[in-house]
Amino acid sequence: MPLKIFILIKQVPSYHNIEIDKSTGTIIRKGVNNIINPDDLFAIELGLNLKERYNGFVTVMTMGPPQAEFALRESLAMGADNAILISDPRFAYSDTLQTTLILKEAFKIIQEYDIIICGCQTSDSSTGQVPFQLSEALDIPLITDFFTLEIENYLLKSHRNFGHESQNIEVNLPVLLRVVSHFNSPRFISLPRIKTSFDKEIKIFDFKTFNCPEYIDGNNKSPTKVVQIDKVNLKRKNKIIDGSVNEKIQSLIHLMREHGINGVNHKKLNISGYK
Amino acid sequence: MNFELTEKHQLVRRSIRNFAEKKIAPHAAMMDKEARILPEILEELSKMNLWGILIPEKYGGAELDTLSYIITIEEISRICASTGLTLTVHNALGASTLYKWGNEEQKERFLFDLTSGKKIIGFSLTEPNAGSDARGIESLAIEDRNYFVLNGSKIFVTNSEIGSVFLVATRYQTNDGQEGMAIMIVEKEMEGYELGPKEDKMGMRGNQTRSLYFNNVRVPKENILGQIKDGFKIAMETLDFGRIGIAAQALGIAQAAYEHSVEYSKGRIQFKKPISQFQGISFKLAEMATAIDAARLLVYRTAHLRDLNKNFSKESAMCKLYASKVARKTSQEAIQIHGGYGYMKDLPLERYYRDAKICEIYEGTSEIMKLIIANQILRGNI
Amino acid sequence: MNKLKECKDVWVFAEIKDHEDVHDCVLEILGKAREIADKLGHKLIVILLSLNAENYIPTIKEHGADKIIYISNPNLKHYHEKIFTDLVFNLIQKHKPSIFLFPSTEVGNALAARLAYRCHTGLVSNVLNLELDCQNKKNLLISDKPAYLGNIIVKITCPKTRPQMCTISKGTFHRKKLRKKNIEIEKVEYKFDLSKIRIKIKGSPIRKDKPSATLSDAKFVIGGGHGLTSKKIFDQVFQLAKYTNGQVGGTRRPIMEGWMPEHLQIGISGETIFPELYLSFGISGAIQHVVGVTKSKTIVAINKDPNAPIFKVADYCIIEDAPKVLNALVKYFRV
Numbered sequence: 001m002p003l004k005i006f007i008l009i010k011q012v013p014s015y016h017n018i019e020i021d022k023s024t025g026t027i028i029r030k031g032v033n034n035i036i037n038p039d040d041l042f043a044i045e046l047g048l049n050l051k052e053r054y055n056g057f058v059t060v061m062t063m064g065p066p067q068a069e070f071a072l073r074e075s076l077a078m079g080a081d082n083a084i085l086i087s088d089p090r091f092a093y094s095d096t097l098q099t100t101l102i103l104k105e106a107f108k109i110i111q112e113y114d115i116i117i118c119g120c121q122t123s124d125s126s127t128g129q130v131p132f133q134l135s136e137a138l139d140i141p142l143i144t145d146f147f148t149l150e151i152e153n154y155l156l157k158s159h160r161n162f163g164h165e166s167q168n169i170e171v172n173l174p175v176l177l178r179v180v181s182h183f184n185s186p187r188f189i190s191l192p193r194i195k196t197s198f199d200k201e202i203k204i205f206d207f208k209t210f211n212c213p214e215y216i217d218g219n220n221k222s223p224t225k226v227v228q229i230d231k232v233n234l235k236r237k238n239k240i241i242d243g244s245v246n247e248k249i250q251s252l253i254h255l256m257r258e259h260g261i262n263g264v265n266h267k268k269l270n271i272s273g274y275k
Numbered sequence: 276m277n278f279e280l281t282e283k284h285q286l287v288r289r290s291i292r293n294f295a296e297k298k299i300a301p302h303a304a305m306m307d308k309e310a311r312i313l314p315e316i317l318e319e320l321s322k323m324n325l326w327g328i329l330i331p332e333k334y335g336g337a338e339l340d341t342l343s344y345i346i347t348i349e350e351i352s353r354i355c356a357s358t359g360l361t362l363t364v365h366n367a368l369g370a371s372t373l374y375k376w377g378n379e380e381q382k383e384r385f386l387f388d389l390t391s392g393k394k395i396i397g398f399s400l401t402e403p404n405a406g407s408d409a410r411g412i413e414s415l416a417i418e419d420r421n422y423f424v425l426n427g428s429k430i431f432v433t434n435s436e437i438g439s440v441f442l443v444a445t446r447y448q449t450n451d452g453q454e455g456m457a458i459m460i461v462e463k464e465m466e467g468y469e470l471g472p473k474e475d476k477m478g479m480r481g482n483q484t485r486s487l488y489f490n491n492v493r494v495p496k497e498n499i500l501g502q503i504k505d506g507f508k509i510a511m512e513t514l515d516f517g518r519i520g521i522a523a524q525a526l527g528i529a530q531a532a533y534e535h536s537v538e539y540s541k542g543r544i545q546f547k548k549p550i551s552q553f554q555g556i557s558f559k560l561a562e563m564a565t566a567i568d569a570a571r572l573l574v575y576r577t578a579h580l581r582d583l584n585k586n587f588s589k590e591s592a593m594c595k596l597y598a599s600k601v602a603r604k605t606s607q608e609a610i611q612i613h614g615g616y617g618y619m620k621d622l623p624l625e626r627y628y629r630d631a632k633i634c635e636i637y638e639g640t641s642e643i644m645k646l647i648i649a650n651q652i653l654r655g656n657i
Numbered sequence: 658m659n660k661l662k663e664c665k666d667v668w669v670f671a672e673i674k675d676h677e678d679v680h681d682c683v684l685e686i687l688g689k690a691r692e693i694a695d696k697l698g699h700k701l702i703v704i705l706l707s708l709n710a711e712n713y714i715p716t717i718k719e720h721g722a723d724k725i726i727y728i729s730n731p732n733l734k735h736y737h738e739k740i741f742t743d744l745v746f747n748l749i750q751k752h753k754p755s756i757f758l759f760p761s762t763e764v765g766n767a768l769a770a771r772l773a774y775r776c777h778t779g780l781v782s783n784v785l786n787l788e789l790d791c792q793n794k795k796n797l798l799i800s801d802k803p804a805y806l807g808n809i810i811v812k813i814t815c816p817k818t819r820p821q822m823c824t825i826s827k828g829t830f831h832r833k834k835l836r837k838k839n840i841e842i843e844k845v846e847y848k849f850d851l852s853k854i855r856i857k858i859k860g861s862p863i864r865k866d867k868p869s870a871t872l873s874d875a876k877f878v879i880g881g882g883h884g885l886t887s888k889k890i891f892d893q894v895f896q897l898a899k900y901t902n903g904q905v906g907g908t909r910r911p912i913m914e915g916w917m918p919e920h921l922q923i924g925i926s927g928e929t930i931f932p933e934l935y936l937s938f939g940i941s942g943a944i945q946h947v948v949g950v951t952k953s954k955t956i957v958a959i960n961k962d963p964n965a966p967i968f969k970v971a972d973y974c975i976i977e978d979a980p981k982v983l984n985a986l987v988k989y990f991r992v
Binding site for chain 3: 013020027095096097100120121123124125126127128129132133135136137141142143157161162163164165166167168169170171172180181182183222223224225226227228229230231232236237238239240241245246248249251252253255256259261262263
């Protein structure tokens, strides 16, 4: 029986200069590229790696507006077998609690899962809360900070960090894994996979799929509310040091000396010089 | 008419760009300096299945459309035009030609090795005395029982150093006195095949160009591509297609030069302002952006025509003519915008300029392009 | 979950660091929590779970608490996701706090997230500021949180559920010594069914001794990121530090690559630094790292990517190949 592996990803905007629409108090998303959240790439790579090692079946899942489908296509092109888009107007504006409840509903439909993999944080909201909350919601153990993973007969063995200890642990599947940034090197999408990824059908889970549970309502039932959004005024100079490579280096050395940083050997020289 | 790229094409661009930036960019300057392509890069290209972009899956190819192929060449060339050249010659002039004109036995024999990158292929037409005047080639293959004995030499052969299979255009003579131009598949293991010394080029240095010498090379009749008399037609159609790839290369080079110029001009402070705030500079950026966009539309439209199985000879000449000019001008202006720094090898601008020039020459000079376009117009293809 | 009117008091979770002492960040939070409790007319209650918990009560008493609820047991020696969550959740259910604050640490963020789920309430993590919104007599907590790679500050409230929960970054608030009169101490008996625990630890865990953190005291810090591309190049960060009496720090990637030990990580999962000068070489500036450096007086960023987010938080921006600059500095300061 292949291991049923689920990877949770999010599509986020990719940009360095964010602008706020003053009239709505929201981020301007028009004309901005969307990418798979960078942390999630490590999750996808781990899932594909486990699939190769242990004969698994990888499903990538995301919750988002219809355009999030593109992130699923990218994941399929990386090598995932299957994709699910959780999307409904009623899920919009969900905070982490609503997101967790929605994911819980999705897993109720999925019923059977052996491994769920998440990245650490999203580059937009950066809460990092969902892996912990999902672990509570599904009542399955969450493993973070692991170095090695081995699976045998639905038993997961791992060497991991936990606080200031490093431990060898064993736990029965299903588990939730949170993979740290740069745990692995996410593979590139190759051209043949692009073709097949667009041929696959993406399942859609919407409010009706979950039998319309009343407590799911991203906009009205999220406990946290955003009351204001402002561009950060970091009050930093942002001064660009210009010039040739050497000029820049000299400017930097000058700055360091202004801060009282001298070579320790400089000092030694002076002392012995006076002797 | 939909001018937006489909999601599939957007994903192609994104994936190839990501790959090129991570895997090729760190080595681009070095490959130019040392005038060679790294074996590791060839490995990576194989891992990405970039050696058979247009070939059907049953022969190990990626079976993508022309536009996907063009976007791939553009994105690779944006990082390293030499690598883009290696790929476009192999894919378009080599593998696709063999696929289109080869018989089943030839396809079985060669395509798997080509699509996997195990063997790299080139196309040799040009000779010391035959450049634009392609019909003037002097290489001659004379029939001898089951072979044709080939003598001659080819100059400026792309992929000559790393390639092991070549589609060679040669005059031929049969026993019963027939003559013409043929395309023959020549392999480097064949006795009498010799490789000339490396050319020291202005640009595209990561792809080694050498001469090929044929000294009584016995080419089996099984290695004739298509009908023996179709050689010239195959050559012309091959170049028609090859041109779109060169145009894509040019687009990539222009795009890279342009992006660098935008970033640099925003950061470079003179007279207390970023230079982008002076019209002398910002107008240059505006002209670059406009020209690149126009070139891109022409290149993509040509690719699209091929995918619709329509005639694209005029358009392929047009897009190469225009895109190569845009690449040369853009890379030239980019150096100007960067001032003294643009002249230094620390920055890639001077390499873009050196790489761009050949796009107006190889696979048909810009002058020949104008001839082709004019002929098409006067023949009624207005 | 709980009716709003029934909920009161400001709670702070006292994470114990390394069996040594109450986490610095907790003491800072107590300063602000005292202020909030006073404004609301509520009590400031500290929740303490630990081995030999009594040892930490004196410190907490010095920092403004009205009451300390504690559970002491050997099984509480380290944070455990099942045990701590269950025990603290029971306390929440029993006492119904209005506000519950945690340090933004590995433990604080994990525990707070789990509790927030169980309480079906809102959690704002990595908070940079807290205010009380005293309009409409609602007395809601407003938390400022960074988003979008640190480019945006979002103000968040939790109007309809309780407790209102936050995790707060180190260095956001200041410790204030204050000893209240008549501090209540409530000891709760430890009760937990260990069979609920599913993760089995095999063999003896190895304690990784964390050397005393000199990073947070350092006046001059040099940070390295994956723009330094190799161990050989990263080693130059250590060399430069040696020649200039600086401290070395870095991001996640150098640790994963084995170029740098874990305890030198700067950021959410690591140290917060407060130097006069911070130089960052080849660091892109992801929010996970940046939150640890924003308290630096002067920040210089060296990175060849002009779009790197680090340049937004830098005072001086050098768009250049980081290894090159690093190499030059090492040569200069070595002599």
